[in-house]
Amino acid sequence: MVPSERPAATAPSPLVDAPVPESVPHVRLNVAVLGSTGSVGTNTLEVIAASGGRFGCHLLAAHRSVGPLLEQARRFRPAWLVVVDEAAAATISPADIPPGTRLAVGPAALDELVTGPEVDRVVSAIVGAAGLRSTWAALDAGKTVALANKETLVTAGPLVMRLAARRRASLLPVDSEHAAIHQALRAGQPGEVRRLILTASGGPFRGHSAVALAEVTPAEALRHPTWSMGPKITIDSATMMNKALELIEARWLFDMPAEKLEVVVHPQSVVHSLVEFVDGSLVAQLGPPDMKMPIQYALSFPQRFPGPARRLDFCNPLTLHFEPPDPERFPAVRLGQEAAARGGTSGAVLNAANEEAVRAFLDGRLRFTDIAMLCGRLLREHPFQPDPTLDDILRLDAWARQEVASWVGR
Ligand SMILES: NC(=O)c1ccc[n+]([C@@H]2O[C@H](COP(=O)([O-])OP(=O)(O)OC[C@H]3O[C@@H](n4cnc5c(N)ncnc54)[C@H](OP(=O)(O)O)[C@@H]3O)[C@@H](O)[C@H]2O)c1
Numbered sequence: 001m002v003p004s005e006r007p008a009a010t011a012p013s014p015l016v017d018a019p020v021p022e023s024v025p026h027v028r029l030n031v032a033v034l035g036s037t038g039s040v041g042t043n044t045l046e047v048i049a050a051s052g053g054r055f056g057c058h059l060l061a062a063h064r065s066v067g068p069l070l071e072q073a074r075r076f077r078p079a080w081l082v083v084v085d086e087a088a089a090a091t092i093s094p095a096d097i098p099p100g101t102r103l104a105v106g107p108a109a110l111d112e113l114v115t116g117p118e119v120d121r122v123v124s125a126i127v128g129a130a131g132l133r134s135t136w137a138a139l140d141a142g143k144t145v146a147l148a149n150k151e152t153l154v155t156a157g158p159l160v161m162r163l164a165a166r167r168r169a170s171l172l173p174v175d176s177e178h179a180a181i182h183q184a185l186r187a188g189q190p191g192e193v194r195r196l197i198l199t200a201s202g203g204p205f206r207g208h209s210a211v212a213l214a215e216v217t218p219a220e221a222l223r224h225p226t227w228s229m230g231p232k233i234t235i236d237s238a239t240m241m242n243k244a245l246e247l248i249e250a251r252w253l254f255d256m257p258a259e260k261l262e263v264v265v266h267p268q269s270v271v272h273s274l275v276e277f278v279d280g281s282l283v284a285q286l287g288p289p290d291m292k293m294p295i296q297y298a299l300s301f302p303q304r305f306p307g308p309a310r311r312l313d314f315c316n317p318l319t320l321h322f323e324p325p326d327p328e329r330f331p332a333v334r335l336g337q338e339a340a341a342r343g344g345t346s347g348a349v350l351n352a353a354n355e356e357a358v359r360a361f362l363d364g365r366l367r368f369t370d371i372a373m374l375c376g377r378l379l380r381e382h383p384f385q386p387d388p389t390l391d392d393i394l395r396l397d398a399w400a401r402q403e404v405a406s407w408v409g410r
Pocket residue numbers: 034035036037038039040041061062063064065066084124125126127128130148149150151174175176227228229230231232233291
């Protein structure tokens with residue numbers, strides 16, 4: 001079923017545009033969770049469940065995990081469930097859907113429903129470039145988007161930021177590094193920022209030699225030392241491509257030139273990122289590695305209130321270690337710096353090549369070290385366009401995927 005009503009243009013929400021004093025009774029914010037069955041999606045639902053009614057679920061969307069989605073629907077009673085995959089949706093019988101909830105099917109239905117007037121905040125937590133279109137639709141309708149789907153800014157950063165500005169829509173980062181920077185930036189003025197420093201855990205292979213890296217298996221790469229995440233981002237973390245994507249995300253989200261973006265390896269994942277100001281002060285945000293913290297920040301901004309995220313306990317010893325990334329063993333970071341500096345179609349090609357290469361690695365068709373090698377090749381060889389349209393980006397995304405598929409096939 002596709003919803004019939006067209007989206008109404010939304011006025012800027014007073015909850016978003018002005019801080020609400022503590023004494024004012026809170027208004028329930030209706031949240032649309034795109035990718036609710038994933039790692040960020042389920043953490044978002046925990047934040048909503050613990051919010052004491054501040055947040056409610058208006059819409060839950062998944063690709064094809066129908067069983068978990070229906071379970072979420074029974075617990076959270078959203079107005080809408082969206083299943084993007086038609087074949088998966090066909091397995092649902094009306095009796096499975098709780099009273100008061102309606103089912104919509106397909107990507108177009110999702111695009112339309114996120115723009116509805118009842119939606120106050122959209123959590124964009126679909127994995128991969130597939131998350132771009134619904135995020136675009138939400139921003140086009142002037143919504144406030146809590147953005148976990150970094151691929152949106154990696155593939156189409158300048159276009160997305162221009163759209164958000166034109167529609168007076170807001171983007172709040174859910175990526176823990178960008179949420180940390182968003183908080184740290186509030187300690188100074190934009191002209192006082194010297195550099196943004198993104199922390200990286202270094203992944204499970206931080207101590208591996210280049211020779212050992214060539215032999216790692218998907219099962220080993222899926223065992224992240226500090227974060228529990230979906231499979232694609234866990235592999236990205238192991239190759240450090242995740243940091244490459246985050247550099248590009250930071251480039252556009254904070255409008256920061258690439259030469260002011262740096263990466264430091266910090267295996268404890270407690271310092272989530274830092275801002276250095278011109279006087280040499282470093283302002284950081286700290287907390288245990290728990291996505292519920294940045295998710296709640298993005299949902300509640302500009303307010304704060306107690307939530308379910310874990311807390312640091314200084315009764316136990318805590319040692320924080322920092323070291324520079326090794327570009328020889330982890331060349332992906334340099335690809336991110338190149339793509340952030342060059343802009344244009346670089347991010348889209350890097351991202352699409354990486355998505356396909358990660359898929360091939362997980363299927364046992366590509367070696368771990370070939371992921372960054374292939375991405376680097378396509379990044380340098382692709383027909384670069386400095387100021388692409390969305391169509392150009394989608395065309396080059398498809399081209400890069402095809403190139404990786406042919407390389408793997410050979
Ligand atoms: N996990 C983290 O801690 C973390 C931290 C920072 C940023 N992020 C970013 O957040 C995003 C989500 O990551 P994740 O780790 O939560 O991924 P995940 O666990 O793999 O979950 C992905 C979600 O997206 C849905 N999905 C996949 N393809 C879709 C499609 N074509 N249309 C609609 N829905 C689709 C999945 O539905 P099904 O279950 O039906 O397949 C699932 O709900 C990624 O962009 C990632 O880089 C994640």
